[in-house]
Amino acid sequence: MAAGRSMEWVKGVKGVILDMCGVLYDSGEGGGQPIPGSVEAIERLMGSGLIVRFCTNETQNTREKFVQKLQRMGFNISVSHVFSPAPALLRILRERGLQPHLLVHDDLMAEFDGVEMTSPNCVVIGDAADRFSYQNLNEAFGVLIGLEKPILFSLGQGRYYKETDGLKLDVGGFMKALEYACDVQAEVVGKPSAEFFQSVLRDMDLQPHEVVMVGDDLVNDVGGAQRCGMRGVQVRTGKYRPSDEQHPSVKADAHMDDLAAAVDAILISDL
Amino acid sequence: MAAGRSMEWVKGVKGVILDMCGVLYDSGEGGGQPIPGSVEAIERLMGSGLIVRFCTNETQNTREKFVQKLQRMGFNISVSHVFSPAPALLRILRERGLQPHLLVHDDLMAEFDGVEMTSPNCVVIGDAADRFSYQNLNEAFGVLIGLEKPILFSLGQGRYYKETDGLKLDVGGFMKALEYACDVQAEVVGKPSAEFFQSVLRDMDLQPHEVVMVGDDLVNDVGGAQRCGMRGVQVRTGKYRPSDEQHPSVKADAHMDDLAAAVDAILISDL
Known part of the structure; x- marks a missing residue:
């Protein structure tokens, strides 16, 4: 619905950063379930020519095992495109x-x-x-x-x-x-650390204003990305709660019903 | 040592509120151990004519069982003189x-x-x-x-x-x-809630400036009592740490090595 009112947030997008849990899938027993439409949405997005990265605070698995789990759910994702806290921490421990x-x-x-x-x-x-x-x-x-x-x-x-x-x-x-x-x-x-988001932007070789972050966590995904100069979109899946749309300090650039709707909006504008 | 420098904090004292764990005893396996000299210090204090109450945040026992434990350690304390959070909470639950x-x-x-x-x-x-x-x-x-x-x-x-x-x-x-x-x-x-301290003062029928609180917790015992207008003394037992003496916002009226020293100082001034 929000997309119908204003499509400002999709203009000039060259890259997309996606949160994973609550956006691509819901976690739970047996590793979790894909959110309906999200496997196909990722396929459309990856085939569009936009630069896509995944940014998760997942720390219940190594990055490798985590990506394998997503692949088993049907997501065509490679480890090198996934940013998670543990590898970032390892760098900090070494440096200090x-x-x-x-x-x-x-x-x-x-x-x-x-x-x-x-x-x-x-x-x-x-x-x-x-x-x-x-x-x-x-x-x-x-x-x-x-x-x-x-x-x-x-x-x-x-x-x-x-x-x-x-x-x-x-x-x-x-x-x-x-x-x-x-x-x-x-x-x-990890999210919402600016350093963490900036390492993803460097890897994408894009400027913050060229990138949209899509997540279900208003403060850590949307707010964190916005503080780095990116646009932040909240999907109404995962941990989304209706009260997020009246949050006192963080205002998403848009709310979309789910990842499929967000990707459709981005790709239509990209035509 | 602090007592040697200034005895201002013991002037005009009519009542004493004592924290229990870390002041009277150290908790641990088998219920804990009295801190040396504290059993005798309580005896001297109770025989002095000053009004004495005990104020604890202990919630690992009912008040009755807790007092029994202290009695077994040799402390001559009655349940009606002990204030703990659970009975105070029960009143709040009923009222609301x-x-x-x-x-x-x-x-x-x-x-x-x-x-x-x-x-x-x-x-x-x-x-x-x-x-x-x-x-x-x-x-x-x-x-x-x-x-x-x-x-x-x-x-x-x-x-x-x-x-x-x-x-x-x-x-x-x-x-x-x-x-x-x-x-x-x-x-x-419980401590440091002003309402909690005030219920103890009402029971003592004393004004805040007539009462000294003795505890090992700088913020919850000393700071809480001071905010109610009482004097607050920290003993160097229990959870006391030397850095407490340079705390940025709470300054005890005095530091004493232990309860025995604090009681001696109060009783000497009372002569």
């Missing part, structure tokens, strides 16, 4: 010579193969899901509070996400818990 | 006709005997310790996010506390996690 104490999902651990962790001088939390036990949180807290200068990295800062059986707490709340307990400010790696 | 979803310690559950909980319209969190699992946090989150107007009560807002085997995360971090995930502000019941 840091050794992490990890509180992350078991299935993410392979990303840290070969990383020295014998003398941790920072804590890294991701979407650890069931590993967010009181004991594991206390361990991470114990490392942080024992450091002269506590450093906490959070892989994303999502509030919650939708699985097929309901909404689940994301890493953001646990970041806030440790920030409060240790009186420290976390460094967020 | 609310039904709670509880995420509290198993041993606190008896405080809620007879409370109607079939249609929860608020969430209550206490120091649930090991019950702060991902699953239980998700359940509490699910109740909150499903309410048109989410109401979250937190029994205290401590950052962490000291057990004999180390520092442990207190309820405050989990309060922050749910606040963030649901975009809601918790109502804190």
Whole structure:
């Protein structure tokens, strides 16, 4: 409907960055389900000549396994086009010579193969899901509070996400818990970090005003992209809630019913 | 040492409010250990004619069981002199006709005997310790996010506390996690809530300027009491950390090495 009122947001688009969970698919038991129409929408978009990248805060899997899961759902996506927090964090750890104490999902651990962790001088939390036990949180807290200068990295800062059986707490709340307990400010790696979006733009070789970000998370996808000078479109799937359309500080350039509708609007304007 | 420099803080004291954990005893396996000299200090204080009350954010036990534990350690304390969050919360639930979803310690559950909980319209969190699992946090989150107007009560807002085997995360971090995930502000019941301190002052029938609060928690004990017009003294036991003496916003009226030293200073001035 919004697209009918104004198509301003699709003018001059040369590239598209897509959030994945809640836009391409809904997560849940067995890896999740594609959102109807999204597999075909990705095909149309990839065949259009526009530059397309995927940008996820997914930290429940290595990037490789994550892309394999998407491929099994029918999405024609290659690993090199997917940007996720763990590889970005690994660069930061190397550059700053840091050794992490990890509180992350078991299935993410392979990303840290070969990383020295014998003398941790920072804590890294991701979407650890069931590993967010009181004991594991206390361990991470114990490392942080024992450091002269506590450093906490959070892989994303999502509030919650939708699985097929309901909404689940994301890493953001646990970041806030440790920030409060240790009186420290976390460094967020992933969306909505400007550094993270800029690394995607560099890879696309496009200017921010030439790119649209499409996501279901108003603050981290839409707001984060807009702060970098991109346009931000929210789809009404995934964690979208109607109240997002009256958010006090973030206003999407458009709302679209789903990815298929967003892609159609972009491709029509591109004709 | 601070007492040697200035005894201003003990002048005109008619009543004393004492924090318990970290001041009277250190918690831990088997219920904890009295801090050396504190059993005798309480005896001297109770025999002095000053009005004494105990004010705790303890929510791992009913008030009755908690006082029994202290009595077994040798402290001569009666239940009616102990103020804790759960009874204060029960009054609030009754006054506002609310039904709670509880995420509290198993041993606190008896405080809620007879409370109607079939249609929860608020969430209550206490120091649930090991019950702060991902699953239980998700359940509490699910109740909150499903309410048109989410109401979250937190029994205290401590950052962490000291057990004999180390520092442990207190309820405050989990309060922050749910606040963030649901975009809601918790109502804190217990210290440092002014309402909570004022209920103790009413029971003592004293004015705030006549009362000293002694605690190991700079923000919740000392700062909370000072905001109500009381004097606040921090002891260097329990969760005390040297950096507390350079806190950017809360300045204790005095620091004392332990409860015995604080009581001695108060009683000497009372002679």
